[in-house]
Amino acid sequence: MTTIPVTCAIIYFENKILAVQRSKTMKLPLKWEFPGGKIEFGESEEDCVKREILEELNIHIEIKERLTPVTHTYPDFKIKLIPYTADYLSGELKLKEHADYVFLEKDELHTLDWAEADIPIVKEILTL
Template sequence: MLSVTCAIIIRDGLVLAVQRGKKMKMPGKWEFPGGKIEANESEENCLIREIKEELHLNIKIAEKLPEVIHHYPDFTIKLIPFLATIESGELYLSEHQAYQWLSKDKLLDLDWAEADEPVIREILKRNNAKWNFLDK
């Protein structure tokens, strides 16, 4: 099983979605940014490192969400999501081909990687007052 972290990055009440590049598995699918946990690396440190490498952003982790285990035809993933905000940096894509800032009600409009779909459902259940608090 592949253990992967992902960040639900919130800014101005919007959520960051990134589109997988043509050379990645599942090209064109949308996902929350993140990556594989390296040996002896904590989930939080992995996520901070991956977001810095992939998006050139420094993030602050706010809360861990429920993990998702998803079975694709050729591999199984354990997706470990975290709510986060941007501390500094300018968004620049290193691996992905596109990004969008979306309101919660627009998240389902994209063609998401299947493992990310339960994370979206979790986000949609959340109280907007708590959601907006993260962004202050």
């Protein structure tokens, strides 16, 4: 099974963190995740996460720190999820693929039904 490299962003809006809910038609329907997407050929991780956030959410971010990547095997695919912390810079948040979004305090992150690959990232954020 090929591993798909995917970036995601833990985006801070002041002291709150953005989480997005996958739509009913996406793989892992209605699970919560940190937004991001697949790295395109020749694209850097940082460029990928900025592009994906702009495409999916209509906002600009400033990359801060790379966290620990997570490799997770789902029943029909395997991903290497590469997380970056980021600060919101500009733009009006508009969901283009996802069903919903929330802004949470760090200690509220555990209340969501996360996609399995995102769970180790949530745990790492709690230690920051």
